[in-house]
Amino acid sequence: MKKIVKQDQDVIKQHNKLMILDIIKNKRPISRAEITKITRMSATSIGRFVSELCEEGVIRETELTSSGVGRKAIMLDIEPGALYTIGVDIEKKRISFGIMDFSETIVAHHRVEHKALAGTPAETAALICQEIRGMIARQGIPFEKVIGIGIGVPGVINYERGVVQLSSTLGWKDVAFAELIEKELGIKTVIDNDLKVKILSEYLYGSAKGSNKTALIGIGTGIGSALIINGEVFRGGSNSAGELGHTTLDPNGNLCECGKRGCLQTYIDENALILEARRVKEVTDVREVFAAARNGERWAKEIVSRTALYIGITINNIVCMYNPDTVILSGDLVENYREIVELVEEHSDQVIWEPFKGKFRVIPSELRGEAIVMGAGALAMQHFAPLSGSWSGE
Amino acid sequence: MKKIVKQDQDVIKQHNKLMILDIIKNKRPISRAEITKITRMSATSIGRFVSELCEEGVIRETELTSSGVGRKAIMLDIEPGALYTIGVDIEKKRISFGIMDFSETIVAHHRVEHKALAGTPAETAALICQEIRGMIARQGIPFEKVIGIGIGVPGVINYERGVVQLSSTLGWKDVAFAELIEKELGIKTVIDNDLKVKILSEYLYGSAKGSNKTALIGIGTGIGSALIINGEVFRGGSNSAGELGHTTLDPNGNLCECGKRGCLQTYIDENALILEARRVKEVTDVREVFAAARNGERWAKEIVSRTALYIGITINNIVCMYNPDTVILSGDLVENYREIVELVEEHSDQVIWEPFKGKFRVIPSELRGEAIVMGAGALAMQHFAPLSGSWSGE
Numbered sequence: 071m072k073k074i075v076k077q078d079q080d081v082i083k084q085h086n087k088l089m090i091l092d093i094i095k096n097k098r099p100i101s102r103a104e105i106t107k108i109t110r111m112s113a114t115s116i117g118r119f120v121s122e123l124c125e126e127g128v129i130r131e132t133e134l135t136s137s138g139v140g141r142k143a144i145m146l147d148i149e150p151g152a153l154y155t156i157g158v159d160i161e162k163k164r165i166s167f168g169i170m171d172f173s174e175t176i177v178a179h180h181r182v183e184h185k186a187l188a189g190t191p192a193e194t195a196a197l198i199c200q201e202i203r204g205m206i207a208r209q210g211i212p213f214e215k216v217i218g219i220g221i222g223v224p225g226v227i228n229y230e231r232g233v234v235q236l237s238s239t240l241g242w243k244d245v246a247f248a249e250l251i252e253k254e255l256g257i258k259t260v261i262d263n264d265l266k267v268k269i270l271s272e273y274l275y276g277s278a279k280g281s282n283k284t285a286l287i288g289i290g291t292g293i294g295s296a297l298i299i300n301g302e303v304f305r306g307g308s309n310s311a312g313e314l315g316h317t318t319l320d321p322n323g324n325l326c327e328c329g330k331r332g333c334l335q336t337y338i339d340e341n342a343l344i345l346e347a348r349r350v351k352e353v354t355d356v357r358e359v360f361a362a363a364r365n366g367e368r369w370a371k372e373i374v375s376r377t378a379l380y381i382g383i384t385i386n387n388i389v390c391m392y393n394p395d396t397v398i399l400s401g402d403l404v405e406n407y408r409e410i411v412e413l414v415e416e417h418s419d420q421v422i423w424e425p426f427k428g429k430f431r432v433i434p435s436e437l438r439g440e441a442i443v444m445g446a447g448a449l450a451m452q453h454f455a456p457l458s459g460s461w462s463g464e
Numbered sequence: 465m466k467k468i469v470k471q472d473q474d475v476i477k478q479h480n481k482l483m484i485l486d487i488i489k490n491k492r493p494i495s496r497a498e499i500t501k502i503t504r505m506s507a508t509s510i511g512r513f514v515s516e517l518c519e520e521g522v523i524r525e526t527e528l529t530s531s532g533v534g535r536k537a538i539m540l541d542i543e544p545g546a547l548y549t550i551g552v553d554i555e556k557k558r559i560s561f562g563i564m565d566f567s568e569t570i571v572a573h574h575r576v577e578h579k580a581l582a583g584t585p586a587e588t589a590a591l592i593c594q595e596i597r598g599m600i601a602r603q604g605i606p607f608e609k610v611i612g613i614g615i616g617v618p619g620v621i622n623y624e625r626g627v628v629q630l631s632s633t634l635g636w637k638d639v640a641f642a643e644l645i646e647k648e649l650g651i652k653t654v655i656d657n658d659l660k661v662k663i664l665s666e667y668l669y670g671s672a673k674g675s676n677k678t679a680l681i682g683i684g685t686g687i688g689s690a691l692i693i694n695g696e697v698f699r700g701g702s703n704s705a706g707e708l709g710h711t712t713l714d715p716n717g718n719l720c721e722c723g724k725r726g727c728l729q730t731y732i733d734e735n736a737l738i739l740e741a742r743r744v745k746e747v748t749d750v751r752e753v754f755a756a757a758r759n760g761e762r763w764a765k766e767i768v769s770r771t772a773l774y775i776g777i778t779i780n781n782i783v784c785m786y787n788p789d790t791v792i793l794s795g796d797l798v799e800n801y802r803e804i805v806e807l808v809e810e811h812s813d814q815v816i817w818e819p820f821k822g823k824f825r826v827i828p829s830e831l832r833g834e835a836i837v838m839g840a841g842a843l844a845m846q847h848f849a850p851l852s853g854s855w856s857g858e
Contacts (some may be wrong), residue, residue: 306787
């Protein structure tokens with residue numbers, strides 16, 4: 071529940087002004103008259119707020135545009151160059167960057183190879199800062215217009231304190247990573263779990279647009295999940311909700327890297343496929359398994375089918391626990407081998423609990439490789455841009 | 465995100481007045497001066513709002529009470545008899561009732577036997593209405609002061625429409641139950657899943673007081689769970705989040721009554737214990753199993769230990785998915801046989817994922833049998849009492 075808020079005139083004014091900015095951002099281009107209609111505030115108030123926002127350089131008037139029955143109206147739009155954020159996606163072997171403008175368009179992309187496990191977090195931070203400086207300079211953006219950096223990191227993240235508590239992918243433990251970046255660049259930084267960033271991205275720009283109760287399952291070198299409800303990422307008590315990969319299927323089952331037995335990810339992630347395949351053939355990656363399956367080799371078809379069955383179970387378990395209307399399948403395993411998604415559908419009648427059948431849809435990730443960069447940029451926008459966040463459509 | 469709200473004077477006045485009522489309800493008894501301090505509003509405004517609330521009969525002045533250094537102040541308290549709600553708990557074989565006053569005290573209890581499976585939902589509704597009428601009359605409460613009824617029902621509930629979608633415990637499917645009660649009594653009625661009502665109750669009055677991210681696991685004739693975050697019950701897309709019992713452990717495992725294989729509840733609920741015991745001895749209920757275990761019989765000890773292991777797994781899976789700070793164990797199996805809770809603790813090192821160890825506590829339900837009646841009364845209070853809900857402590 072909300073804390074007590076004394077509502078006085080200054081607070082209301084600021085609230086209303088930022089709300090108008092939100093409306094312009096969401097419905098651009100838009101006329102003063104339309105804003106008046108939406109807000110039911112006086113035309114005079116709207117005029118005053120709009121003038122202030124223009125003077126501050128965050129919105130601008132665009133050319134005359136016809137609106138309705140032949141009349142012309144001056145339209146308002148946000149100024150895309152008013153401010154920028156940087157979105158960063160740290161993976162095991164590469165780091166991706168994007169510069170996002172105020173219209174939430176990625177205006178510059180960049181990617182570098184690195185080996186997280188071979189260096190220290192400080193070295194990774196230094197590399198990121200160097201690349202960000204370079205990008206901003208190449209783009210000719212005034213440094214002070216970059217208001218924030220968002221970073222998606224695989225692992226358990228203390229979102230409020232900006233700390234990577236545990237990332238087995240990167241080999242990090244208790245690293246105050248946001249602070250490392252902020253100190254070096256002097257730009258406010260927010261970090262979050264990669265799948266939480268990804269689902270925000272799919273909600274804002276991708277396949278979850280318009281769905282308000284969406285779960286995302288990430289299947290690759292590990293297994294994870296995330297949930298977004300009415301635009302709010304579900305975090306749990308310490309931002310660690312969604313650790314699907316370490317839910318237990320069988321107390322006497324496969325040994326997991328975490329030391330526990332029977333974790334879901336030991337039945338379903340890429341490593342599980344490879345280990346299973348090695349009972350038959352000395353494979354080195356999942357590509358070989360899928361190639362053999364496409365080639366009709368029975369052992370490989372069996373492994374792919376079993377993986378699809380377990381993905382189906384995973385969907386059932388997510389739906390039972392979170393009750394979403396949409397489930398997004400993402401991650402290398404499902405994005406690179408779409409045949410597995412078809413097999414999952416075939417199994418679904420068998421594995422989905424009856425009352426949930428037909429109550430949700432399963433869709434593949436739409437943004438794929440770009441999702442985290444975009445989501446991280448958006449996260450920084452939500453955190454650091456001057457918006458009220460109180461208006462999100464009619 | 466919130467929808468657009470135009471903030472005008474009338475709305476603010478009403479908001480502030482209800483906020484003051486909330487403050488009095490939460491911090492009673494309290495003086496006008498203390499309210500002035502908390503709200504930072506003027507003493508004149510507070511005086512006016514307090515007078516209005518007194519006239520409306522929802523608050524009252526109490527006797528002089530010493531406050532601080534020898535001074536006397538007139539204290540304000542809510543009027544417990546200003547309004548009432550009724551809390552109802554429908555179980556398979558009995559229905560429990562409570563009348564809750566405005567101070568959220570249960571002032572009258574009542575319980576009747578019934579056989580849900582032997583009758584129709586309409587018959588159960590008629591029985592409930594008759595018993596509620598009797599209770600109100602016996603208590604001498606003016607009928608119009610009963611502002612709402614809350615009902616906890618085991619099953620999948622459409623909370624917004626007041627419909628029992630599926631209750632295998634009661635044998636109901638697609639029953640517009642809230643409407644049945646409302647039409648007969650003319651009192652607004654809200655229904656919800658029993659475990660969601662229970663966790664609200666534990667949050668407001670029981671073992672989850674002060675914890676803001678609490679999960680509850682119910683283990684009895686079936687398995688379910690619920691989650692409450694900052695006082696908000698987590699509902700998912702269609703109020704069916706938490707259907708833990710039908711998450712799948714093993715696609716080739718035990719057949720469940722739902723028709724699916726390997727559902728968690730087939731390993732852990734009372735029926736699972738009985739079926740497992742019957743491999744050895746023709747038992748009729750779990751009491752016999754626990755009696756044999758207490759008696760040192762090895763087969764029974766083995767079953768109890770295995771159940772504790774699976775409860776441990778269930779806790780791990782809940783924690784991985786919801787990341788709560790507190791897990792409440794409730795339901796007949798853990799409430800009646802506390803020795804199983806000790807065994808769960810012994811298993812926890814083995815079954816809890818490392819990063820979550822020590823990050824949450826496991827506690828037994830405190831309210832036990834009364835929880836649902838109290839929670840249902842509180843639910844009706846939240847829905848139908850004139851409170852702003854915007855103040856919940858400093």
